[in-house]
Amino acid sequence: MQHLAWLMLVMLWMVQAAEGCPDVCKCSRKSGPEKSEVNCHKRGLRTFPSKLPPDAWILKLGENGITDLKANALRSIPKIESINLERNAIKSIHPQAFSGAKQLMLLNLYGNHITNLPPRGFQDLLNLRFLMLGHNQIGIIKPQMFAGMRNLSDLDLPLNGLTTLPSNAFKPLIALKVLDLSLNRIQRISPKAFIGLRQLMFLNLDNNSLKNVPAGAFRPLRSLEMLVLDNNLLSTLSSSTLDGLGNLQELYLRNNELEHLPPDVFRNMAKLSQLAVSGNRLKTVDGNMFAHMPDLKKLSLHDNAWQCDCNIVSLVQWMGQTKATLSPRDALKCTSPLELRNKSLSRLQADKLSCRA
Template sequence: MQYSLWLMLVILWVSQTVEGCPDVCKCSRKSGSEKSEVNCHKRGLFSFPSNLPPDAWILHLGENGIAEVKANVLRSVPKIESVNLERNSIKSIHPQAFAGAKQLMLLNLYGNHITSIPPRGFQDLLNLRFLMLGQNQIGILKAEMFAGMRNLSDLDLPLNALTTLPSHVFKPLITLRVLDLSLNRIQRISPKAFTGLKQLMFLNLDNNSLKTIPAGAFKPLHSLEMLVLDNNLLSTLSMSAFDGLSNLQELYLRNNELEHLPPDVLGNVPRLSQLALSGNRLKTVDGNMFAHMPELKKLYLHDNQWQCDCNISALLQWMGQTKVTLSPPDSLRCVSPPELRNKSLRSLQTSKLLCPA
């Protein structure tokens, strides 16, 4: 009986043994599975391991010292679906580095030293869904870099050195849903930068250096639900800044330099439910603007430079009638005139507000 039990354990152990595992890595396979997981995380590697098990489907190579991704590094693992290369020292990627990896779904290159993406370097990755390129030194984007990536749904590019978004740069990414461009140095967006992104749902441009939004720049983004423009240098918005965003539900414009809003600037975003305008230089806002937004649920207006004169009457009247959740009431206070400084907007009587001379 004991011998039989021992024999069963040996057979089970043998079934878990993975042939061709690199010496410094740990390879494992679930019982009954034909896929191996290869863990080479933080193993002091300076090059891509060559003797990988042919049935590998997950490869962990994070926090090593790999500086270069050479041609055909995944040729021996045709079933590979996930590769994690975060926090290495990668500076260059061969144009044929990922050739043959047609089942790859996730590629993580976060936290390396990549300055440019090779033209058509990802064209073989027909099934790639997630591409993480954050915290690198990428300064230029071109459409040819994303050629062939027709199934990509999530592109992360925060913490890079981007300064401009040229025309048609994302055009090959026809199924992209999430685009993160935060924490770059983007100063200019081409009016046709987002052409082709008909399925995009989330766009993050937080912490850049945008001073203006070109008219119609967001027009192709018919499916966009959330747009983040916090922490930029926006001082004005054109009447057509948000044209085309008929499905937009959340708009964040916090900590910019906006001094006023054109009356109909939000006229083309009928489904907007959350709007954040805190931390700007607004002196007054026409309350009638919000009265024509039936889906609005939350509105943040604190930390602005409210000028409490007769021009703010429409806003006060709307605030007194609306069921929209506003900034904490005590946070909305007058900055001028001097006699009303620090006075709560909710405490004001519109009939007593003076008009500027």
């Protein structure tokens, strides 16, 4: 009798699920008696479906032709936890589009045509952990766009049109741990751009147009462990550019236009284990700056314009003593003077390096 009752309940649920499932989609039960997955991936949809199972918790809507998200689009599915809307044609998002979706944890909007985020448009998403906004056309970010998102852990904004990071841009995101801003056109960072990001552990600014970073801009990032600044236009770092990064373990400055590194630029960064400054215009550096990094395991210095004279003696001496991996050691070659051109730095004898008067 109990078995029959259970069977009737299952059949009833299946009827209810079928009633709430869009015709072109596939709905299936997952994880428990009150959760269903709705798969509408690549089904030719032009609008956000209005008929959805009320117990939907995963919604897959990728690779359709949806152009906008209207007010209260999620009101009928209050238990929704994950929505994938990647590679649609979304241009506009109503400020109340996500109203009521207080259990949503993942929202993927990668690869749409979004140019602007509605102010306070995500404020109901109190439990959102992951927000993917890459490969859109977002040109401006303001703090009110992220209002209420106190539990967001991962914000992906690569491949957009950002040119500036204004003051307090991410201030509401007090729990953010990962911020990806790569492949934008960022030229200017406000000294107060990163205020509030005390939990941030990974910051990616690869492939932007940064010529400099204002002193103290990274100071709020007390938990940062990895900073990527590869493929920018940085020509100089001041002694205070990297202030506040006492927990940093990996720093990548490859393929910039750096000509000089102040001897104290990496001071107070004792936890640094990987440092890459290859592909710059460095002629010499003070080798003593690396001696203050007890955890340094890997250092990338190749593809620079090394001038092998008396000014490089401290670097050559440090290279002979360190246990760190120089990657790759054989690619570290002199550019000048002419008689030492293409000679490996590791083969130089410090006591024979001189500076012409």
